Amino acid sequence: MLRARVIGNVWATKKVSSIPNGAFLEVEVEPGGSRLIAFDVLGSGVGEAVLVATGSVAASWFEGEAPPIDALIIGSIDETTSH
Amino acid sequence: MLRARVIGNVWATKKVSSIPNGAFLEVEVEPGGSRLIAFDVLGSGVGEAVLVATGSVAASWFEGEAPPIDALIIGSIDETTSH
Amino acid sequence: MLRARVIGNVWATKKVSSIPNGAFLEVEVEPGGSRLIAFDVLGSGVGEAVLVATGSVAASWFEGEAPPIDALIIGSIDETTSH
Amino acid sequence: MLRARVIGNVWATKKVSSIPNGAFLEVEVEPGGSRLIAFDVLGSGVGEAVLVATGSVAASWFEGEAPPIDALIIGSIDETTSH
Amino acid sequence: MLRARVIGNVWATKKVSSIPNGAFLEVEVEPGGSRLIAFDVLGSGVGEAVLVATGSVAASWFEGEAPPIDALIIGSIDETTSH
Numbered sequence: 001m002l003r004a005r006v007i008g009n010v011w012a013t014k015k016v017s018s019i020p021n022g023a024f025l026e027v028e029v030e031p032g033g034s035r036l037i038a039f040d041v042l043g044s045g046v047g048e049a050v051l052v053a054t055g056s057v058a059a060s061w062f063e064g065e066a067p068p069i070d071a072l073i074i075g076s077i078d079e080t081t082s083h
Numbered sequence: 084m085l086r087a088r089v090i091g092n093v094w095a096t097k098k099v100s101s102i103p104n105g106a107f108l109e110v111e112v113e114p115g116g117s118r119l120i121a122f123d124v125l126g127s128g129v130g131e132a133v134l135v136a137t138g139s140v141a142a143s144w145f146e147g148e149a150p151p152i153d154a155l156i157i158g159s160i161d162e163t164t165s166h
Numbered sequence: 167m168l169r170a171r172v173i174g175n176v177w178a179t180k181k182v183s184s185i186p187n188g189a190f191l192e193v194e195v196e197p198g199g200s201r202l203i204a205f206d207v208l209g210s211g212v213g214e215a216v217l218v219a220t221g222s223v224a225a226s227w228f229e230g231e232a233p234p235i236d237a238l239i240i241g242s243i244d245e246t247t248s249h
Numbered sequence: 250m251l252r253a254r255v256i257g258n259v260w261a262t263k264k265v266s267s268i269p270n271g272a273f274l275e276v277e278v279e280p281g282g283s284r285l286i287a288f289d290v291l292g293s294g295v296g297e298a299v300l301v302a303t304g305s306v307a308a309s310w311f312e313g314e315a316p317p318i319d320a321l322i323i324g325s326i327d328e329t330t331s332h
Numbered sequence: 333m334l335r336a337r338v339i340g341n342v343w344a345t346k347k348v349s350s351i352p353n354g355a356f357l358e359v360e361v362e363p364g365g366s367r368l369i370a371f372d373v374l375g376s377g378v379g380e381a382v383l384v385a386t387g388s389v390a391a392s393w394f395e396g397e398a399p400p401i402d403a404l405i406i407g408s409i410d411e412t413t414s415h
Contacts, residue, residue, distance in 0.1 A: 150306075
């Protein structure tokens with residue numbers, strides 16, 4: 001998983017079929033600073049520190065047919081200890 | 084997903100079997116500038132900002148047997164807010 | 167797999183459903199220094215050298231429905247010989 | 250997919266079971282210059298511009314049990330327009 | 333696939349269940365120099381040039397339940413021609 005911070009929203013009206021309910025959020029990976037768009041079903045907000053799972057496991061989380069989603073926010077980070 | 088901009092077309096006559104109908108578009112990832120070829124079923128045009136899903140979820144979106152497609156344009160971006 | 171060292175813990179109370187029992191550990195890849203969050207079921211501690219498997223194989227290891235976990239600590243490294 | 254150019258051949262006599270008929274070709278990604286080994290079933294030659302699909306979709310293309318192939322040349326590029 | 337050279341061994345006594353028989357070998361990707369740990373069932377030795385498949389196709393090669401293995405040495409390289 002990646003540790004990242006939510007930095008914005010992306011809106012797309014023209015989409016392929018089978019995109020589930022939720023939001024496309026732009027996140028910045030920490031450390032590193034690379035960016036990606038993650039799907040969010042937790043109501044995460046800008047500035048929030050989150051855990052992002054990438055690849056087909058993001059799609060498999062959804063019930064029914066797997067949507068074409070390759071990054072999912074799986075949790076909101078409360079606390080981190082690094083040594 | 085990756086946020087990218089369509090920058091060109093790629094044509095391939097000699098292909099393996101089971102490539103679906105659609106176009107191969109070259110896209111440039113924003114930010115970053117790396118490039119990849121994404122499959123498009125939405126009629127996206129050069130200059131359009133798009134969302135690209137990569138990996139096996141791109142193939143799984145297609146009905147029937149999954150084609151050897153590892154990047155799919157899943158939406159056209161209307162608006163982005165970044166903080 | 168990646169050879170990495172455990173450098174910290176990540177706690178997340180607000181999570182999507184179906185996260186199994188275990189810990190989210192921050193690890194630093196050796197050599198290289200890039201960081202990721204790996205799921206741990208072995209009781210690994212800070213400072214421990216570990217093997218991390220990434221991608222859908224991490225999720226498939228779990229019994230029952232595959233959780234949205236894309237990195238799993240699969241072993242604790244006893245010894246390494248490099249030439 | 251990646252846009253790449255075939256730059257050489259790789260021969261391996263000692264192999265795991267279930268590698269299908271075809272060739273292992275070394276390709277150089279354009280732009281960028283990184284290199285990988287892609288499996289070829291189209292008879293592609295050195296100097297040819299090709300489209301390469303990576304990951305599990307490469308393996309899934311084969312009939313029967315999926316071989317341990319993570320990169321497949323899916324087409325020969327006739328023409329590219331970039332803007 | 334990646335073209336790589338075996339540079340060492342990694343031993344892990346404390347492991348998750350379902351790791352098959354074989355060795356964890358450290359390999360260095362050529363060209364590039366990045367390193368990863370690949371699983372070996374061919375008896376590859378230090379100094380040997382090998383082909384490494386990564387991702388879920390490595391796990392799918394094994395019979396029965398797929399183990400949490402994301403990189404597999406699929407062949408020993410006899411000869412390479414590059415142009």
